[in-house]
Amino acid sequence: MKKVIVHPERCVGCMQCMAACAAAHSRSKSVHGAVLEFPIPKPRIHVGSGIYGEGFPNRCRHCDPAPCMLACLPGAIYRDDSMETVLIDPFRCINCASCAMACPFGVIRYHEDRAAPPGKCIAVKCDNCLERQLQGLIPACAEVCKSGALRFEEPAADLKDKTDEIARRISLGAVEGDFAHAPALALLNAFKRAQREVNERRP
């Protein structure tokens, strides 16, 4: 089954995935419509910045076993085995934040949501865009990502990609400079890192 696979080294931190995610979980399904809705749709993917300012798309891993599921007091968090997705029942959720203590990646947020009864705050996290997938669309974050940091693909195909990359790198005749899979992105990250080091060394 295809999954959203994260390639953090390709993230440029543009946050388009966040806007697309919020829009995908809105009534109007458009960014322009979403900003007029109440409760205002919020993203379930969170682009954080790493140690030298590089982007990092932080998304629910749908762990198995899922720590949030074991910690959930009312039993609102469950797994949809067919889609390999961990979901939250908005009616059972009591907004106790027990899952905030359990999630080692910090991807759960607490606010009102279209899926919950009006006025009720609930725990909200990535649902692998099941609504879109049922319509034959791919998850919104992967659809909108232009740098290839979020790709919807078969895990096995992605692994093969990585293996091929390493094979190319160690094979005879490999030319230095050909190594980088995405030279522009590698350069961007190198630049961010250099900038940070310069700032740190400045008296």
Add this chain to the structure above:
Amino acid sequence: MRYVVIGNGIAGVHALETIRKLDPNGSITLVAGETFPPYCRPMISLVLDGSLTEEDLPVRGPDFYEALGVEAFVGEHVVDLDAERRVLTTDRNRNILFDRLLIASGANPRRIKAQGLELGRIFFMRNQMHVRDMIASLDGVEEALVLGGGLVGFKAAYSLMKRGVRVTMLIRSGYPLSMQVDAHAGSMILDELVKNGLTVRVGAEVIAFEGNGFVRAAHLEDGSTISCGMVVIGKGVRPATSFLRTQQIAVDLGVLVDERLQTSVPGIFAAGDVAEHYDVARKSRWVNAIWPVAVEQGRVAGMNMAGRDVSYKGSLSRNVIRIFDLDVLTGGLVNPPDDSYLVLTRMDPRRRTYRKLVFRDGRLVGLVMVNEIEQGGVLLSLIHGGHTLPIEGEAVLEPSFNVARLFPHQRGFLQARRTGK
């Protein structure tokens, strides 16, 4: 194989499920005092405050035991356990033989010494029945007295306040939840509660209750009197070990267990609020009587009972508390015992946040977060794992802290370095 589980709290429930998964044919028996289908104890205060009903409490269906093929004796208490003859006796004179036993009998509220405890409307708040009784006698109660500022006392006070009852809380330390939070977070919680109408009295103990059938007032040791139509006693809990023969099974505060959650008697295990295992932050034996630890221990004990060798690393105390406009998340060693610990704090009045991190030898061992608690799980898993922090402690206090900060330099960068000559 004959498995017997004592207790249908969440540790017992997870043990039953785990045993059945690994041993489809073994005979499993449950003995439990409570007759309700397995339900969520931490949620009973939400029934008291009116935001949930009793129907919201169950975490498993009414056919739970039947579906698992478990013979359940509910409403029965174990009165004796003979570890040598491997038999237990219930208060209905039932003898049950076992090969593997799990003691998941939980904990009981700590009692207090005072006159007039037999009066009506003096409650513990530990189980569903207690809360049902409290709600039934709420009519006409305008003032309530809560003894103890721990989690139970705090939850009782908060719930009664939401019901419109004027609450006075009697606490020994200067602020509520002193076991869970530090003085600064404690005073933030106190301010929030007082702002919303709670009266707090520090220091004094109750020596007597007065009333005519029902409690009307409490007399304190300092000579003063507090009028109250209801009293909730929240002075902590004690592991329920009274049915154990201590010459057979080693009991300290709780039942002592090893890393497989086995007691001093082979084949007898303990899990949940009754078990005394090891606290990873304190690095000592400790009873962490909290729900997530009961879940973990119930699963590990179940696996070991069914013959799968699994070791349990230790538990971590942790709590998350939401009161009015305040979210508080705590974990591990919050108030370090001596000054060999490094403590970092940061307050941000504009964001209304407070952070406190406690380090021992470069490892995070304790934390308090007030508001913006979403990254709490990242830090708690660092404490649980006992890892050294790859970044400066100060960097964790930044509002922009997120899990990416903990990753070593990313691959993309390494690639760039190699190609960037």
